[in-house]
Amino acid sequence: MVRITFPDGSVREYENGITGLQIAEQISPKLAKEVYSATVNGEVRDLTRPITADSTIKLHKWDDEEGKHAFWHSSAHLLAGALELLYPGIKFGIGPAVESGFYYDVDPGEGKVITDTDLPAIESKMKELAAGNLVYSRKEVSKKEALEIFTKKGDEYKTELISELEDGTISLYSQGDFTDLCKGPHLPSTEPLKAIKLLSVAGAYWRGNENRKMLTRIYGITFPKQKLLDEYLVFLEEARKRDHRKLGRELELFTFSPKVGMGLPLWMPKGAELRQNLISFMTKVLKKRGYKIVATPHIGNVNLYKTSGHYEKYGKDSFQPISTPQEGEQFMLKPMNCPHHCEIFNATPHSYKDLPLRMAEFGTVYRYEQSGELHGLTRVRSFTQDDAHHFCRPDQLKDEFKSIIDLVQFIFKAVSFEEFTAQISLRDPDNKDKYIGTDENWEKAERAIIEAAQEKNLQTTVVPGEAAFYGPKLDFMVKDALGRKWQLGTIQVDYNLPERFDLSYNGSDNQKHRPVMLHRAIFGSMERFVAVLIENSAGKFPLWLAPEKAVILPISEKFNDYAGKVLEILNNSDICTLIDERSEKIGKKIRDNELKRIPYLLIIGEKEVENGTISVRKQGEGDKGSMKIEEFVSFINDEIKKEIAV
RNA sequence: GCCGAUGUAGCUCAGUUGGCCAGAGCAGCUGAUUUGUAAUCUGCAGGUCGGGGGUUCGAAUCCCUUCAUCGGCUCCA
Known part of the structure; x- marks a missing residue:
């Protein structure tokens, strides 16, 4: 007998060799149908593997990551099985489960291609196979045997993988006639697919x-129920509708021109207004928090980047230096603002009493991304960072971190990204040589980040080995309305640049000391952030961000005069308003302006002219009744004030 | 950069196996209408079919090349 401990602490005895699936069946046949894998003594395994010792067990259903993982991993094998039937001689790379679904990398063979038009046929074959309720069976083999099997098959990718594995740990999984090298775990059969x-x-x-x-x-995805697949397809459709590239064009926010150059965004008036709203807001907040705004040129002498080390590291892959008529003189488009900021720091002497110094700039930088990497506003070759550098004493590090976390929380709240996570990236403890800076400094910095996050009640995951070579960092990921995650803000400790630029301040001991530098961005870049805003809001921006706040819709041309007066009052009150004077019916005007996502539609007809009012209609919500013009002005201002309580 | 797909009017798309002056809706401009909460009607204009080269009597359609866009390019068997 074996003693099995369940997650709730209860213990039951079973015959030696019982499987997870049998245990589930004994609890309830319904459960047996819904479980896909099991964690036995901390190891995720097949449900069909016998348990031969006292163990703890957790059964995984669809809702568990582990359950989904087994489900999709088994689906990848099913895909491979279908491909092997349809494309004899096809070779297989890897086929893992991913965050949503699975993929398989294959080599169809010399001269053969698989395109999306082939997918329906492959899909049908998979369905056909799945309907046969094929059993996934596991077999452990020696390295030699495994190599023989896949060498015979001619699967050079698999043999390459096997040759890197330890003998004695190799397992094969089969369903139907298809056998694959695989660690598992898998579903008992294709039945749930x-x-x-x-x-x-x-x-x-x-x-x-x-x-x-x-x-x-x-790439593919599978579900245990058709309904779930349908929902997923609706989700994909919704994501497509919110695509910032599509909305950016429709709402006339930004554009690209091949004549200007790919990856170089052109902000159109409305997009620029939106961007400017963000910048003004941020600037106001920064000034309140002790930041000094600076401005620096878009280029810098190549020697600046030799000093900073960027030239050596990125020079080959960046925009190439610009030569001048002066022999030997070269400039680079700036790929980051920090070297310029370091030189501003160096321009004046600093006392320990002056620190921390917080230097901020909406600095436009240029990076040569590979052409295939470009993507709308999220991956571009020219972008404006909401960049800042904190120059501080080592003992101020933690407080500076806390102040930035606080700022990030404030800004995210203002732009209604209420849900976000943070990741602390530390150095790899087994590979300390990769990093610059002293052990003592690293420990201090890492401790400062962790403590600062704790003290600000920030929910974080800690990932060793992910730090930059020059210091540990803290990244912020927001979750949007569709549950998608976007990396935005980042805070990075830097011991490298202060060294390279020989930054110093006078300490209380009248000795020179090296400051620590923090790089930080909250939006990340204006481009990326606006893209996320668009996708999150589907173009329905909060009032304070909307490039146009209201549009006046006269019922007929008879009321254009009054409409003009209202327009003047509103625009003089800093409420960016337009007027739709077309000789269209009111229904048409409403429809068109709703589609433009203008927050308020102000309808004006005979009644309004008589009473000196406007009829207010909120976008997406409909008629809000009539108001005096001044009433509307304070109504709008109140709403904006509520949205961004600075 | 690499693999695959795509490229027809400002936008969304038709355009059969190569064959009459390349079509539609929306947007734009005309004119009429003067309208009360999500599409009024009329007319017009708009395209070197991404660019270049080739095959052909004939190319949006076939071939080559180039540019751009889209999906991706270790979430390790």
């Missing part, structure tokens, strides 16, 4: 290495 959808095909380098062969990656 009810809803199957192949989503896209893409190229992917073998092992992510651009010097190696490009394989064909097929």
Whole structure:
């Protein structure tokens, strides 16, 4: 007998060799149908593997990550099985479960291609196979055997993987006639794979290495119920509707021109207004929090970047230096603002009493992204960071961190990203040589971040090994209205630049000391942030951000005079308002302006002229009744004040 | 950069196996209408079919090349 301990602490005895699936069946047949994998003594395993010792067990259903993982991983094998039938001689790379769904990387063979038009046929084959309720069976083999099997098959990618594995740990999984090298775990059978959808095909380098062969990656997703798949497809559709590239064009926020250059965003008037609203707001907040605004040029002497180290590290892959008529003189488009800021710091002597010094700039930087990496506003070659650098004493590090966390929380709240997570990236404890700076400083900095996060009640995950070579960092990820995660703000400790630029301040001992530098951005970049805002709000911006706050819709041209007066009052009250004087019917005007996502529609007809009022209609909500003009002005101002209580 | 797909009017899309002056809706401009809470009617204009080269009697359609866009490019068997 074996003693099995359940997550709730209860203990039951079972026959030696019982499986997770059998345990589930004994609890209830319904449960047995809903479980996909089990964690036994901390190890995620197949449900069908016998348990031969006293163990703790947790059964995983769809709602658990582990359950989904097994579900999708098994789906990837099903995809591979279907591909092997349809494309004899196809070779397999890897086929893991991912955050939503799974993929398989395959090599269809010389001269053969798989395109998205082939997906429906592959999908049907998968459905056909799944309907056969194929059992996933596990077999452990020696390294030698595994190599033989896959060498015989001609699967060079698999043999490469196997050759890197330890002998004695190799397992194979089969369903139907298809066998794959796999660690598992898998579902007991294909029975739960009810809803199957192949989503896209893409190229992917073998092992992510651009010097190696490009394989064909097929993405798919599966669900235990058709309804869940339908919901997922609706979600994808909704995401497509919110695509900032589509909305950016429709709402006339920004554009790109091949004549200007790819990846170089052009802000149109409305987009620029939105961007400016963000910048004004942020500037006001920064000034209140002791930041000094600076401004620096878009280029810098190449020697500046040799000093900073950026030239050596990124020089080859960036925009190339600009030569001048002066022999040997070269400038670079600035890829970051920090070197310029360091020189501002160096321009004046500093006492320990002056620190921390917080230097902020909406600095436009230029980075040469590979053409295939460009994507709307989120991946561009020119962008404006809401950049700032804190120059502080080592003993101020933690307080500075806290002040920035506080600022991030404040700003995210103002732009209604209520839900966000944070990640602390520390250095790899086994590989300390990669990093610059003393052990003592690193420990101090890492401790400062962790404590600051704790003291600000910030929910964080800590990831060792993810730090930059020059210091640990804290990144913020917001969750948008569709539950998607976006990385925005970041705070990074830097011991490198103060050294390279020989920054110093006079301490109370009248000796020179090295300040610590913090890089930080909250929006990240204006481009990226606006993209996230658009996708989060579907273009329905909060009032304070909306480039146009209201539009006046006269019922007929007879009321244009009065409309003009209202327009003047509102615009003089700093409420950016337009007027729709077309000789269209009111229904049409309402529709068109609703589609433009203008927050308030002000309807004016005979009644309004007589009473000196306007009829207010809120976008998406409908008629709000009539108001005096001054009433509306204070109504709008109140709403904006409520939105951004600085 | 690489793999695959796509590129027709400002936007969304038609355009059969290569064959009459390349079409539609929306947007734009005309004119009429003067309208009360999500689409009034009329007319007009708008395109070197991404650019270049080729095959052909003939190319939006086939081939080559180039540019741009889209999906991706280790969440390790």
